[in-house]
Amino acid sequence: MLAYEIWPSDGASSLQDGADQLFLGDNLRVLDHLVDSQEGTVDLIYIDPPFATGVDRKYVNRSANRSEDVAYGDIWDGDLTDYLAFMQERLVRLHRLLKPDGSLFLHCDYRASPNLALMCDDIFGRGARRPGGTHPGFRNEIIWRYGLGGSSSRCYPHKHDIIFWYSRGETWKFKPPMVPATSQRMRGQLKKCPDVWDIPSLNNMAHERTGYPTQKPQALLERIIEAHTEPGDLVLDAFCGSGTTVAVAQRLGRRIIGVDQGPLSLHITRRRLLEQGLNRPLHISTLEPMEHPLASESSCFLGSSGDTEWTVRLDSSLVSDDESPELWAVDWSSTGECFCPDAHGRFAAMEQPEICWPNGLSGRTDARVRFYGRSGNVFERQVALDPHALAAPSLLEL
Numbered sequence: 001m002l003a004y005e006i007w008p009s010d011g012a013s014s015l016q017d018g019a020d021q022l023f024l025g026d027n028l029r030v031l032d033h034l035v036d037s038q039e040g041t042v043d044l045i046y047i048d049p050p051f052a053t054g055v056d057r058k059y060v061n062r063s064a065n066r067s068e069d070v071a072y073g074d075i076w077d078g079d080l081t082d083y084l085a086f087m088q089e090r091l092v093r094l095h096r097l098l099k100p101d102g103s104l105f106l107h108c109d110y111r112a113s114p115n116l117a118l119m120c121d122d123i124f125g126r127g128a129r130r131p132g133g134t135h136p137g138f139r140n141e142i143i144w145r146y147g148l149g150g151s152s153s154r155c156y157p158h159k160h161d162i163i164f165w166y167s168r169g170e171t172w173k174f175k176p177p178m179v180p181a182t183s184q185r186m187r188g189q190l191k192k193c194p195d196v197w198d199i200p201s202l203n204n205m206a207h208e209r210t211g212y213p214t215q216k217p218q219a220l221l222e223r224i225i226e227a228h229t230e231p232g233d234l235v236l237d238a239f240c241g242s243g244t245t246v247a248v249a250q251r252l253g254r255r256i257i258g259v260d261q262g263p264l265s266l267h268i269t270r271r272r273l274l275e276q277g278l279n280r281p282l283h284i285s286t287l288e289p290m291e292h293p294l295a296s297e298s299s300c301f302l303g304s305s306g307d308t309e310w311t312v313r314l315d316s317s318l319v320s321d322d323e324s325p326e327l328w329a330v331d332w333s334s335t336g337e338c339f340c341p342d343a344h345g346r347f348a349a350m351e352q353p354e355i356c357w358p359n360g361l362s363g364r365t366d367a368r369v370r371f372y373g374r375s376g377n378v379f380e381r382q383v384a385l386d387p388h389a390l391a392a393p394s395l396l397e398l
C-alpha cells in the first residue's frame with residue numbers, strides 16, 4: 001500500500017492517532033490489507049456495490065456539459081455467477097473487519113437480493129430468521145422507497161431498493177430513529193421508524209448532487225450512521241462512489257475508511273471531505289503508483305516570482321474541458337515520497353487555474369504542485385523555488 005497524500009501536512013501522524021483513510025484500488029486487495037492491520041475494529045459497514053444492472057454507469061460532468069464518461073462498469077454474466085463470486089470474496093472479509101457488536105448494511109435491489117441474502121445468512125448467520133431472534137446475523141430487510149424512477153406497461157415499476165442489516169454478534173448498537181407518525185391518532189407526534197423508509201432520491205437539481213451515477217442521498221446515510229454508531233466510531237464503505245457515506249460519517253464525528261477503484265470517485269470524495277473541512281488528518285493510499293498526466297510536460301506549468309510571492313499557473317489551453325482543474329494543492333515542506341499539502345483551494349468556474357504562495361518559505365528550494373481535474377486526472381509538477389534565479393515578476397515556463 002503506497003501513501004499517496006496526507007492532509008494536512010502537519011497531520012502526518014500515525015494511523016493509531018485516528019486518521020481518516022481513503023484507498024484507491026480494487027477493494028479485494030484493500031480489504032486484505034485492512035484485515036491484516038485492522039481486523040475486528042470497524043463499528044459499521046455500509047456498502048452499495050454495483051447491482052448487476054448489465055450496463056456501464058455514466059458520469060454526468062455538468063460543467064463540461066458531457067455525459068459520456070463511464071464512472072464504473074456493471075456488466076456481468078447472465079446467471080450472475082461471476083457477480084456472486086465477486087460479492088462473496090468481499091463479504092467474507094467485511095465480516096472479519098467488524099467488531100463483535102458491529103453491523104453491516106448491504107444495499108442492493110431485486111436483481112440480486114435473494115442470492116445476496118442467502119450468501120449473507122451463510123457468512124453472518126440467520127439471526128432474527130431463527131426462533132429466539134438474538135442469534136448473530138440477519139436483523140432486518142429495509143425497504144428504501146425512493147419515489148422517482150420510470151414507469152412500465154409490462155410490470156409494476158420499480159420504486160424501491162433493499163438494504164439488508166446483519167450484525168456480527170448477538171448484541172449490536174441500535175438507537176431507533178424517530179419519524180413523524182402518519183395515523184390520525186398520533187398526528188403531530190413521532191414514532192419509531194419502521195423497516196420501510198420513505199426518503200426521496202436525489203433529483204437533478206439537488207444541491208448535494210455531484211453528477212456521480214447512483215449517488216445516494218445523505219439523509220439515507222444519516223439515518224443508518226446515527227442509529228448504529230456513536231461519535232468516534234469507525235465507519236467503512238468499501239464501494240464509496242461519490243463518498244456519500246464517508247462525507248456524512250465525517251460530518252457526524254465518526255472516523256472513516258473509504259475505498260473505491262475509480263480515480264473519479266477518489267476525486268469527488270476528496271473534494272467533498274475537504275469542502276466540509278477535515279476534523280482529523282486524512283490519509284490517502286493507493287495500490288499502484290499513480291500516473292500524473294502532465295508531470296513531464298513542463299510547458300503546461302507556468303511560474304513566476306514576485307518580491308513577496310510565487311505564482312504557478314496551469315496552462316489551461318493544453319487541458320481538455322472535462323479535465324479542467326477544480327482543486328489545487330501545494331506541498332512546500334515535505335521531503336518524503338508522500339504528497340502532504342500545506343495549502344489547497346478550489347477554483348471557481350472559468351477562473352484562471354493559478355495559485356500563489358509566499359516567497360522564501362522555510363528556506364526550501366522546491367515545492368510540489370498538484371492540480372486536480374474534474375474527470376479524476378491529477379496534474380503534478382515539482383517546481384524550483386529560487387526567487388533569485390528568476391526575473392520578477394515575469395512568467396516563465398517551469
Ligand SMILES: C[S@@+](CC[C@H](N)C(=O)[O-])C[C@H]1O[C@@H](n2cnc3c(N)ncnc32)[C@H](O)[C@@H]1O
Pocket residue numbers: 025026027028048049050071072212213214215216217238239240241242243244245259260261262265
Ligand atoms: C453504486 S456505486 C456507489 C455509490 C455511492 N454509494 C454513492 O453514494 O455515491 C458503486 C461503486 O463501487 C465501485 N467499485 C466497483 N467494483 C469495485 C472494486 N472491485 N473495488 C473498489 N470499488 C469498486 C465503483 O467504482 C462505484 O464507485
